[in-house]
Amino acid sequence: MSVLTQIRQITPRERRNILVGLLFALPWLIGFLGFTLYPIVSSFYYSFTRYDLLRPPVFLGFDNYVNLITDDQDFRIVVYNTVWWVLFSAPLGVLSAFLMALLLNTNIVARSFFRAVFFFPSIVPVVVTAFVWQFLLNIQYGAVNGTLQSLGLPTVPFLSDPKLVKPTLILIHMWAQGAAMVIFLATLQDVPRSLYEAATVDGANALRRLWHITIPMVSPIILFNAVLSFISGFQYFTLPWLLSGGTGGPNQSTEFYSLFLYRNAFVYLRMGKANALAWILFAVIIFFTFVLFRASGRFVYYAGNSR
DSSP, X not given: OOHHHHHHTOOHHHHHHHHHHHHHHHHHHHHHIIIIIHHHHHHHHHTTEEOOSSSOOEEOTTHHHHHHHHTOHHHHHHHHHHHHHHHHHHHHHHHHHHHHHHHHTSOOTTHHHHHHHHHHHHHSOHHHHHHHXXXXXXXXXXXXXXXXXXXXXXXXXXXXXXXXXXXXXHHHHHHXXXXXXXXXXXXXXXXXXXXXXXXXXXXXXXXXXXXXXXXXXXXXXXXXXXXXXXXXXXTOOHHHHHHTTTSOOSTTTTOOHHHHHHIIIIISOOHHHHHHHHHHHHHHHHHHHHHHHHHGGGTOOOTTOOO
């Protein structure tokens, strides 16, 4: 039966119900068309143009993409910084959250207090986090360097040395993994106690129980947090922007992809280039997410899976 025939067979009551349903959904449809679909389509179009918001866009074809990949030296620096950041921050952030969850899943004294303390950094606004760490790590009056000086040790330029600033951001990132920690903690508490008891009876020590029981049982959550970490890593913006004063310094060492995109869009008004950067980022995120899911079959265990 064709679609046209099915439409003709709809009764007046059914048509009225469909109309009422569409009217109720109309606010969402208007919002979707005006604030989601139109920006996506227009962004894709502008990525093929030279557009500065002041003059009409000029169609350039693939020139924006080609120039970024072949001629833009800053783009290569940005790609290096971003890939470096993603490859180190994503796994280390997941590892940090997992280890904190393991610690807080044991019967330690004041466990509820430590859970609140470990979770607290994830709910603090990023602006506050940036100012706190900027104060702590300041080479002249920071508490960390002040402690080093009191011990007779040299000061460390955490935020002004190009070789140290990204590892410093990694440490701050690992410190603020409270949200992922809570997800891990909830998953750890759902691991059947009978598995640990059986393994203990068989003579397995704590390390073997961790490797053969805990990690396989929480592997879906490891994948979930890893995917989120990779996606957010490619879009890393606020903290390096605040700590570097919006310069991407020192020596472009914190000029990550999102900062470079923002600068081209709202500082230099190169909207065509900025939209091309956005679509390249979208393609890269899709690719990395696809690779993670394809590779997950080798290490992710789903309870009840027939494989």
